Amino acid sequence: MxxxxxxxxxxxxxxxxxxxxxxxxxxxxxxxxxxxxxxxxxxxxxxxxxxxxxxxxxxxxxxxxxxxxxxxxxxxxxxxxxxxxxxxxxxxxxxxxxxxxxxxxxxxxxxxxxxxxxxxxxxxxxxxxxxxxxxxxxxxxxxxxxxxxxxxxxxxxxxxxxxxxxxxxxxxxxxxxxxxxxxxxxxxxxxxxxxxxxxxxxxxxxxxxxxxxxxxLPGDGNANGSPSGNSKVSPIPPTTDACGYIEAFIRTFASYHPWQKGNRHESMLALGRSARRKGFSKEELNKLTLIMAVEIVGNGYTQKELEKDLLTGYQYVNLSYIPPKEGKSLPLVPTATFRPISNEILGEDTEEMSINNEEIRASSPTIPNEVYTHLPDFLKEALKPARNNRERDILLLGILVNLSGCMPNVRIYFDQRPYSPHLYLLIIAPPASGKGILTLAGMLPEAVNAHLKRENKRKKDAYEQELKAWEESSKQHTKKGQHPSGTPPASMPEEPDYYYLCGAPNTSKNQLISRLKINGDLGLIINASELDMISGAMKQEYGRHDDVFRAAFHHEPVSTDYKIDKQIICAEEPHLALCLSGTPNQLPSFIRSIDNGLYSRFEIYTCEARWKFRSAAPIGGGEDYVTLYKRLSQQVLDMYLLFLQSPTEVTLTPSQWEEHTVYFDRLLNEVASEQADAPGSIVLRAALIVARIAAVLTAIRKTESAMRMKEFICTDEDFHSAMEIVKTTINHSLLLISSLPGDEVKPKPLKSYFRIRSVLDLLPKNFTYKEVRDKAIEMGIPERSTCRYLKKLLELNYLEKQGDSYLKLKEITDR
Known part of the structure; x- marks a missing residue:
């Protein structure tokens, strides 16, 4: 220094x-x-x-x-x-x-x-x-x-x-x-x-x-035209006065979706979809492909892959519905992207379907970056553990759901009815895809739950003392035949209700209703990292409580009749938050179809598997994630205590309600135009979910400002964040709905692993693509799968491309 x-x-x-x-x-x-x-x-x-x-x-x-x-x-x-x-x-x-x-x-x-x-x-x-x-x-x-x-x-x-x-x-x-x-x-x-x-x-x-x-000026390098030193340079040259519509379209798209090694497939699928929405003709799409071929092909990404990605994205979008011209134009959801895929429709085998499903999952949208720019400070700190955009989205959604159950006395009026912020979330993704980060979000209510447990112990100790005193008094009354004071004996003290914020996923229907009744306005939070924890209980005789989930979403009464004491237990106004995750194979056991109404009550998010190992070595100088979330959990307890003492009504402005109405009206029309049995319930309940997320964000703002006013108006930033989050989850919901089996259950055929090894063992050290393709087809492996296998083996240096042939560098596995 x-x-x-x-x-x-x-x-x-x-x-x-x-x-x-x-x-x-x-x-x-x-x-x-x-x-x-x-x-x-x-x-x-x-x-x-x-x-x-x-x-x-x-x-x-x-x-x-x-x-x-x-x-x-x-x-x-x-x-x-x-x-x-x-x-x-x-x-x-x-x-x-x-x-x-x-x-x-x-x-x-x-x-x-x-x-x-x-x-x-x-x-x-x-x-x-x-x-x-x-x-x-x-x-x-x-x-x-x-x-x-x-x-x-x-x-x-x-x-x-x-x-x-x-x-x-x-x-x-x-x-x-x-x-x-x-x-x-x-x-x-x-x-x-x-x-x-x-x-x-x-x-x-x-x-x-x-x-x-x-x-x-900023962003254009220095006055002499030398590079600015900024490593984040767009591959598209700066716009000139006559660059053309397509070049300008590419440049604008690249500013929001920069493509780089590792996300080129996803970016080109999105570029194809965007081109279709802009009204590109087939000729313009061909020109777009030629321009992008110069910019992006190479380093492991081929011309054929570019053409397939752009065309696939372009064909996903169905523009048969033309929205009315009047009013402000709002982005609409391309529901045709997510029509059910079956062998009869596509003529593909099971493996082809699996590849197609993964590609569509990979192309599903993420929550826009602008949402994360405007989040409250508490949420920004809580998102530090996220390592990529998918994990960031999953963690944010999980945090919002868990916080929604820690805000007693917070209300927002929707369609002339008061609602608490309680949310339902369902994450469906393949194993080891990053959804496990939800467990951190489940730690946020722990300090509140620990506080309630301490209160329960205090109430139990007081109750046991009263009971002991009553028993001693009763004994004296029994010995003397009458009460010493001549007054009738006191009635036996009643055991108080004990509150628990976090509920177990594997519970009975009767116990769930009883807990919702006892907790009342406090509500209940259920976190389940494996969907089987919930669906397993629902299949049992004591379970079958999906109707409780449906009713609790709208705070509708639920009741049960106990056989032992003939008592009817009724939760008049249940409040419940659900944060669940599972694999695609676990989904049908939990929800078979959209018909029973449970699916449409969830925020849905899905993503592809990312098979890339990352270093697990600890990084010094920073706070570990468990310690971070324990500290954040104490802040959640402070929020909880504030809302107990200061009831809060969140309100939206007239302009926000107008934007909300226009968007969901047009979205519902678009979804309804797709098919007769359109999933309109997803859109209708998503409108309520927007209001609830806005209530959560606004309630956090109240705690940050430490103000105790009853009415708190949602800011435009928080309202638009809620809208963008739900626009994303609607896309995911419409995608995932195509995988629900309904009443039909068709088992998938078994297949063996390491099939490409058997093919290569039959080929010489040097072989052509035609040789490996023909041999693979003989053994029942589709050509598309063979291409994928070869590409992966080239990346892993098991093979080397030499002109029109391939050279084996080493065995696929050690024998």
Whole structure:
């Protein structure tokens, strides 16, 4: 670390700017540059910095790395923002006179460039960036107005790029670009920098003003056209004035769905679907294919695969329903994508169906990134364990369901009826596909459950003392023939009700109704990581309680008649949250068809198997996930106690209700147009699920603000987050419904593993594709499966492609 000392106190400048607790916070404080330097060089942010650097190079933990970085405090070097506002440029209240520059990917030159910067009189501060492979540079720019900032920034940027012989990241040209707080014991700071002479340079060379033109602004590299240093470069060239409709369509799509090795199949399926929705003709689709062939084919992805993916996505969408032109256009669900697949329809064997199912699961949508940008801070912290987008979605849905059962006295009115936030979730995915992350969400109610257990023990101890006193009093009455005081004996004390928030999945129908009655408004949460836990109990004589699930979703009364004491137990207004997961084979045992109404009450999510091993080595410097969720569970207990004392009514604004009505009205029309027995119940109940998710998000906001007002209005951000979440789960629900067997049950034929080994054993060391294809067909293996096997063996280096033939490099397995 280094600091310049100066005896000339008059030259010392106290620069100050805004400090936010994390990237999403809207509450800021003011910090000086000197104080910021002291915190950076201290061990304050050392654990998070080291943890991020260990995570960032592991693709399987990309989301976790991002969450770690985003949870760090940030500063807005350029000035101070208005109180209780975000760091958007519109909220900048006062300039600091400073500007931040970013040199990315300096690699081994990081220390060299850092030493050079120390010699520049206008460099006030610099530290190594959180990646450990770049530099953040703070320049005393002495800008006095927002209008002159872009020109001053661009002139100084050119100088820094020449001196460092390295490009600056164009994104930092934004006047309120946040800078993450990191740990760097070798950071540099001087209290007496000199202003960069940009005004003198501009006066000497007026053409420098063009450096701040739009073409040289953030994201377009530097003024000389050199690369910006940003590694996330789109494969599509920048849009020009006459790039054409299809090129512009590809560029826009790539900005939302960047394709890279590992997700190209999924991206091209989505691109094909998007092209069909845009109204592309077959000729335009062919042109789209030609353009994408130049951009994406290669490195394991073939022209044939590209054509198949685009055409498959294009054919999935059915545009037979044309929505009315009036009113605001809203995205609609392509339900034809998910029509049931059978051998009779497609003429495929069982293996072909399995491959097709996996491809469709892989193409199912994920929750948009914008939802995660606007989530409450509690949820953002809870999502740190997610390692990819699928796990992030599953964990978010599980968290929302478990939180929905921890919010007593929270209500939202829907169709003139009050509803609690309680949600139902069903995750269906192959084994080892990432759905096990739901177990973390199931830990959130544990602190509330432990609190209730302590209360139960206190009530039981008090009851036992009263019972003991009553028994002693009764004995005295029996001995003397009358009560000592001459008054009749007291009645026997009644045992109190004991509350338990978390219920067991393997329970009887009578016990379930009894527990819902006792808990009342508190409700019940049932988590089941294996669907068999629930479906197994429902098949038993004591079970058959799917009707209880259906009634509890709408808080409708459920009752049972006990045979022993002839008592009718009735839960007048049951409240229940279900968080269930299972494999596709477990689904039919739980729900056979949509006809009984249970399926449509669930948020549904499905995904493909991802057979990729990731390192299980522990990462130091960070909090383990169990400890994290135990800590978060204590915060959930605080939420629970707040809602007990402060009843909450969540309300939507008239404009939100209008958007809600328009969307679901048009969606219901589209679904109904598909077929006579359309699953309209999925759409109708999804409308209620939106309201419940909005209630959960709004209730969390109430706890963060620590306000106790009864009525809390849902923000537009939370409402749109709820809408986007449900739009995604509706797609998954319509997809999965095609797999429900209904009344027909057809057993699948058995098949052996390692079939490709038997084929290759019959072939010479060098063989052609025709030879392996013909031999595989003789042994009952479809050509498509053979292609998949060959591709996998090439990736694993068991085979090598040599022109038109294949060479065996090693045996498939050791004998």
């Amino acid at each position: 280094e600091t310049k000392d100066s005896s000339a106190k008059s030259q010392e400048i106290q620069f100050s700017f805004s400090y936010f607790n994390n990237l999403w916070s809207k509450d800021s404080t003011v910090i000086t540059l000197h104080k910021f330097y002291q915190q950076v060089t201290s061990p304050l942010w050392k654990p998070q910095t080291e943890s991020y650097r260990k995570l960032k190079n592991r693709p399987d933990r990309e989301n976790e790395a991002g969450m770690t970085k985003d949870s760090l405090p940030v500063v807005i070097i350029e000035g101070t923002c208005r109180p209780h506002r975000s760091h958007a440029a519109a909220n900048l209240e006062r300039l600091s006179g400073l500007a931040m520059y970013d040199l990315d990917h300096t690699g081994q030159r990081t220390a060299e460039i850092k030493n050079m910067l120390r010699s520049l009189p206008y460099v006030a501060y610099t530290h190594t960036s959180i990646s450990g492979e770049g530099l953040k540079i703070v320049i005393y720019l002495d800008v006095r107005t927002v209008e002159e900032y872009p020109t001053a920034y661009a002139i100084c940027r050119r100088t820094l790029e020449v001196l460092a012989n390295h490009p600056c990241d164009g994104q930092c040209a934004r006047i309120t670009q946040p800078c993450s707080c990191v740990w760097d014991p070798d950071a540099y700071f001087t209290p007496t920098p000199q202003p960069y002479p940009w005004r003198a340079e501009l006066a000497a060379n007026p053409s420098l003003a063009t450096l701040a033109a739009p073409s040289a």
